[in-house]
Amino acid sequence: MWKRLLLGLIVLVLAAGIGFFALAWRSAYDPIDPPGRTAFDDAAIARGAALAGIGDCAVCHTAAGGEAYAGGLPIPTPFGTIYSTNITPDPETGIGRWSEAAFRRSMREGVARDGSHLYPAFPYPHFTKATDEDIRAIYAFLMTREPVRAEAPANQLPFPLNFRPLMAGWNLLFLDEGPFRPDPNQSEAWNRGAYLAEGLGHCGSCHTPVNALGAERKDRRYAGGVAEGWHAPALDASSPAPMPWTEEALANYLRGWDPHHGLAAGPMAPVVETMKDAPAADIAAIATYVASLSGGRTASRRSADQVVAFAEERAFGPVPQVDRPKISAVQAEGLQDGERLFVGACATCHHEGGALPYTRPVELSFSSSVTGPDPRNLVRIVLDGIHPPEGQPGPIMPGFAGALTDQQLEALLIYVRRHFGNAPAWRELGATIRDIRGSDAS
Amino acid sequence: MNAQFQPNLTRRTLLGGGGALVVSFSLRPFARAAAQEVQSEAEALPEWGSLKDNPMLDSWIRIDAEGKVTVFTGKAELGQGIKTALVQLAADELSVPLGSVALVTADTARTADEGYTAASHSMEESGTAIWHAASQVRHILTGWAAERLGTGAGELRAEGGAVLAPDGRRIGYGELVAGRSLHVAAAAPSRLKPVGEYKIIGTSVARIDIPAKVTGGVAYVQDLRLPGMVHARIVRPPSRGARLTGLDTRGAEAIPGFLKVVRNGNFLAVVAEREFQAIRAMQALAAGATWQRAAALPNEDEIFEVLRRLQSEERVIKAEGGGVTNAAQTIEARYLRPYQMHGSIGPSCAVALYENDALTVWSHTQGAFPLRAAVSELLRMPPEKVRVIHMEGAGCYGHNAADDVGGDAALVAREMPGRPVRVQWMREQEHGWEPLGSAMITEASGQLDADGNLVGWTYDVWSCPHSTRPGGAGWLLPGWEIESPFQPDRPKPIPQPAGGGDRNAIPLYRIPNVRVVDHFIPEIPIRTSALRSLGAYMNVFSVESFMDELARAAKADPVAFRMRYLEDPRARAVVETAAEKFGWKPGEKPGPGRGQGFAFARYKNLACYVAIAVEAEVDAGTGYIHLPRIVAAIDSGLAVNPDGIRNQTEGGILQASSWTRFEEVRFSTEEITSRDWGSYPIMRFESVPGSVEVHIVNRPDQPFLGTGEGAQGPTAAAIANAVADATGVRIRTLPLSPKRVKAALGV
């Protein structure tokens, strides 16, 4: 009896093991000799370049100061640090020996050429929606880059997460394999936008909250998420943007600047930077689709006219000092300190009618960093400032990390939130500030 | 040390003359203001530099009863280290310790009129003058000592500020000059010391101005603080050519510290007790001003077509050879340069004091005397009632807003008699109103014979003026704004051999058939003037890019190809030195996305020789150019201060690497839209090259040659050539910005 039970158990464990093995096991694709440039036609390479831009491949697959697509960028996840891989066609350290079929499988299933599982920090749950033709174009583009010899550092993941076959289970739970299915009730532009945003654009990777296992929550699509310590604002009807996201505004924003939403900051900045060269029609299509997610609604439910009127009321005039009586209404509420700091430190640039900085900052009343549910974006922007890519034109905001104490920053942001955001005070603002500054200092 | 550089300045010390032994001081009559740069460029350099024009020795050197030496130069320190080099020359030739020499820079009441500090001429003009004057003074002193000692002058020698006899008797310079005058004309010939006897010349003496600059001493006109001084700011029009149609001064008047609004036609300024009050008042006054805007600027998208359409004066500046008969292939190329900016880090500043019908202006102008002429015309005052004193400012790199703000300060000071008025421009004013480096077009055509020999060369260059310095009030910005405005006179081209827009348009290479044509565009669609190296930056970029294109067509190594056509041994030596120190290997590619590039020029075909080799790394994804390594070789004759030459050349290389990779002035039809460092990005530390080496080919037996601008053009071409080597793509339009490189590379 005992023996039979034990045997049964062993059989069961073995069977489960074999089952898991069968589930997790992926064959290796044979290595190929790297195809030369002539193996690809120019049109496919050009299309691949645009698609790789929409997919932001270079953003993650380029280390700071490193060669484009040569990988090595540390990507912090709640589970540990993962390093992006080299996707240049270097035969030893890159994807030079990957056949198109192997590349396609990695995009669709998250499996490398040698059969090992990739982590979903590589957004194959989105890329799986790409068409064969688009994957082929991206392959053509990547395989015609300059090969760079660069080995990515080993991932820093704890056991058991460093056991790659586990990802098979994750895929079973969370991966919806297969190409994008268009919605016949929607326009062609909407479907194109949905295809790009859901697929290669992988917007949901940041803008959708994730569950405990790091998978996007299907019940809360685009309800706002987290990226590299920044809050990725909701794109659905709970959007914190004071001005509703219209197609036009989104298209402006994705090209660098919208008067009612400003510019991309934090981890979104390089995304916009790499998308700049995408075909205008594709940007417009993405804008169409993403605008439909909120349907022109915002969390505040204020109309555009109301938002504009409020912004005008709260904006500082050309000479901040003279205008101070205008904002004295809030002084009674104990916001004097923050107001004073704002007038001295911020109003130099954040006022109407001034000559500088030449690229005018967005009205703070329009900024979702001011009105959003989470203060960390605003904290980070004030501390670190905003800087265009080296040698390129773009607005500059100096960082105030050295100038402001924690208490001053808190007072300033309480005031900014109240005066420009017309929103209830953030809870945990002080803790967020200490948290961010503490982690920055370490 | 010069009174200007002592702290705790008072008006008295600044206005006062020199010490006790100031004898009658010879100044040339106020004269050669207008077009001075034009003239001096045209003249062959006199053997004695500026001593030829101002032959009185005490115009240059005076010695007081304590034996203290004061050297006077009509030139200005612009951050190029000229003060130190001039003191070195004087001290060594006079045989006095370096520390016993004080220097007075350009001051219309005290120094010789040496025109502009420009075109890398300071050492050739002022340096040569001081050197020779020092030599003559030493011989005079030795002669006086011989009289007193009753010996022959030949037995005496000068050392440590004294004349020594073989028997040990010694008379100090101070004692020698007592009761005697150095107000004597220089007499030919000068008997300079033999090169081997120099102890200070040829050594890297530390710059005398640096200690104050790193410790917060009074170093700049921006730091000048006079008793009773007030602050003014200018409200400039919102667009070029706008007219002031309405003004509400109440907002400005409400600012604490407000003193006065000064309005004169379209010129508008406000004065306040304190600087930040003046800034607030300026903001308030700007908000109260109504302007009729104008669209006076050309369309940015068509700027090069506009330049070609404008009437130009055509001059054939070189025509040689009887025509090419054996061309096997012809290569053609067109190069473009946008408007570029001086972009001084410190906005221009001046202090002016109007008192007892006389005006004094402290200014970082490059030409104290010409500015005096312009300001006296602007204020309609006699020139002898105007004094301009040079004080350093932030680096200007040519004709920036220094003179304009001098005019601004003068206009405001006249309305505030008795109170010194300090005016500094705001950042957006400096960016928006400074005279720019001209946009340019060049077209080159070259012919190779069947063996790949360069047999024909034609070259055309189109450019607006590169010198519109204030000969008069018609070239001062406020001169155009006041109620009775001044008209600028018609700009003139700077003639060859130095040239302006056509500077370095003639290649130094020996080519059998050459034709070079300058197309001078006198009209100025956007205000332009001298920016470091003038047209040489673009012409060397074009000529040296084109040499690479020809070398490629001839299937020759670019360095070897250049050497084939270089005859001047000094040119050959710098090319060889740069190539060797760089480790130039024909055809070698340093790695993926990397390339090497080379360029050479002799600045103005008259001054220093510079060759530069560059390694570039091009990020195909972003189009960004990283420069891991730059190696340069320079020959500027006798190296008076080798480290000074290295510092200048290094600086030129880095600045030109910023121009070449990033810089392009943007504009609408109303205004310049590059108004701050966000809209006009320049190099930051991230883009600083990995390493820069400068090797000096010293020529102790040769006269010193201008150094400060020699690296601009070769740097640009060497970068473009390295990018072409790295990517196989030739980019002929400046700047090689990430956007342009990325677009050129395609996918």
Place this chain on the structure above:
Amino acid sequence: MMALDVNGTTRQVDADPDTPLLYVLRNDLALNGAKFGCGLGQCGACTVMVDGNAVFSCVTPISLLEGRRITTVEGLGTAENPSPLQQAFIDEQAAQCGYCIAGMIMRAQALLERNARPSDAEIRRQMQPNLCRCGTHMRILRAVRRAADAMGSASAAPAGGEARL
């Protein structure tokens, strides 16, 4: 009236609290080191230290600074007795026009007080906000390196070798 701690001395300042520190330093306290460059925190010519951190004094109102420790280049040393970092700038002849240099020194000083042994890459990153137009960058980097090396070995020495930061 406001009390400001500047270079270790308490200074009474009578200026609008919104006034940026830069103008108070230059006009009220007659300190020349911090320079007006842009007034926008884009160029760093105005850099000083507050509590050991580099800040743009042109966008830092004095209302932020009560009770805080302000250091300008004048507070490091004098022409006769320069600080190690100032001496390194002199030794490397790291100036052309020099207008940006006081700001450069203060930003570098903030780094060296935090990290006595910075890598070359860390030095470059630290200096990124400050602009130089003369092209003195190579010398500035060498000067900071030299000072770091000198101060690093000084602090490694046993007694009496404490570097004056």
